[in-house]
Amino acid sequence: MSKSTAGMLKKGYLLFPKVLFEEQIKATKGATGSFDAFILVLTHVNYSTTECCVNHHTFKCCRGESVISMAHWAKLFGWKRSRTRYFFNKMYEEGIIERVVNPYITHIRIPDYDMLVGQKRREDAREGAGGITFEVFWEKYHEVTQKPKINIGRARREWKKLSAHERSLSLKNIEEYYDNLPDTKYCMQASTYLSDKAFMNEYDY
Structure with missing residues (x-):
């Protein structure tokens, strides 16, 4: 699913009120299968970054992430913990959900969150208007x-x-960064250029 999400969404989106899904879950007394469980996960991850504290350890839980315990997920799904753990392990294997290293609590991320909620499509439209896309x-x-x-x-x-x-x-600053390298063999990969924000370097002229 991780690789085909973009392909699936080419057929468009359906605006489905969250409350209708919640009512369905109440009527069935939990998730009837993996699809229901995944939608529940999707509706319970963070919409924006928050700061969390577990066992006096403070950390950030970013957009598209959750720090709900396995026991609480089992309660939300209406499942036994063993089935809940099997579901998450399957999602991890398929890349649909990712583990976030956290020794204090179950911390997960949905890598395609923005795409699944339609945010990426809106961002691409805004960026495309100015020609500033990742591509x-x-x-x-x-x-x-x-x-x-x-x-x-x-x-x-x-x-x-x-x-x-x-x-x-x-x-804008790719050429400036490259032209100011003492030795171009030390030029960063694109990912490092972005993560280090090398485009904000200041140079003496």
């Missing part, structure tokens, strides 16, 4: 630096973390 950045970066096109997945994840202004700068 435009990716092509220009490698055209200028002549670096191998590797780690596109990580680069795309770093791109998503940037604000609209930072994305604009990352595209």
